[in-house]
Amino acid sequence: MENKTIHDFTVNDIDGNEVPLSSYKGKVVLIVNTASKCGFTPQLEGMERLYKDYKDQDFELLAFPSNDFKGQEPLEGEALKQFCMLKYDATYPIFDKTHVKGSDASPLFKFLSNKKENGKVNSKPKWNFHKYLVDKEGRVIDYFLTMTKPDSKKVRSAIDKLL
Numbered sequence: 001m002e003n004k005t006i007h008d009f010t011v012n013d014i015d016g017n018e019v020p021l022s023s024y025k026g027k028v029v030l031i032v033n034t035a036s037k038c039g040f041t042p043q044l045e046g047m048e049r050l051y052k053d054y055k056d057q058d059f060e061l062l063a064f065p066s067n068d069f070k071g072q073e074p075l076e077g078e079a080l081k082q083f084c085m086l087k088y089d090a091t092y093p094i095f096d097k098t099h100v101k102g103s104d105a106s107p108l109f110k111f112l113s114n115k116k117e118n119g120k121v122n123s124k125p126k127w128n129f130h131k132y133l134v135d136k137e138g139r140v141i142d143y144f145l146t147m148t149k150p151d152s153k154k155v156r157s158a159i160d161k162l163l
Contacts, residue, residue, distance in 0.1 A: 014081045027059060028058060028159055029134040030060075030131055030133055032150065034128060035069065038129070040127070047092065062092070063094045100130070112143075121140045126145070131143060131155070141162065144158075
């Protein structure tokens with residue numbers, strides 16, 4: 001069980017296409033649950049800055065919109081994609097709306113948030129913009145709470161150590 005990584009999961013992107021996370025082997029990955037109607041939504045700007053700064057260095061940022069916190073992600077599909085792309089110039093991959101907590105949580109988020117499954121981190125998202133840092137082998141290495149900005153020195157330093 002401790003050999004499981006994010007590379008064992010397949011998820012759907014915002015257009016409904018299946019994406020095996022094994023396609024990110026060899027890359028450091030930051031996984032973020034997002035929402036368009038949240039007080040922390042401006043973090044989408046920081047996510048794009050971070051992505052632009054690191055995307056050519058074996059880094060990937062994956063956004064998973066979620067409506068699990070006070071209905072703060074009312075948008076679906078194309079409307080959600082357009083919001084992220086037009087308002088925040090998002091160029092990182094955006095995935096299908098996902099449950100990130102509770103019994104309805106997607107298998108990926110159950111894995112990310114449960115130390116028994118991922119071997120390292122025991123941290124369930126308590127709000128939007130919870131971040132998980134994954135190494136090049138697909139292992140969960142760390143997490144950052146909502147208040148930690150995605151392009152903060154703390155996040156950048158953690159990414160730098162893995163690159």
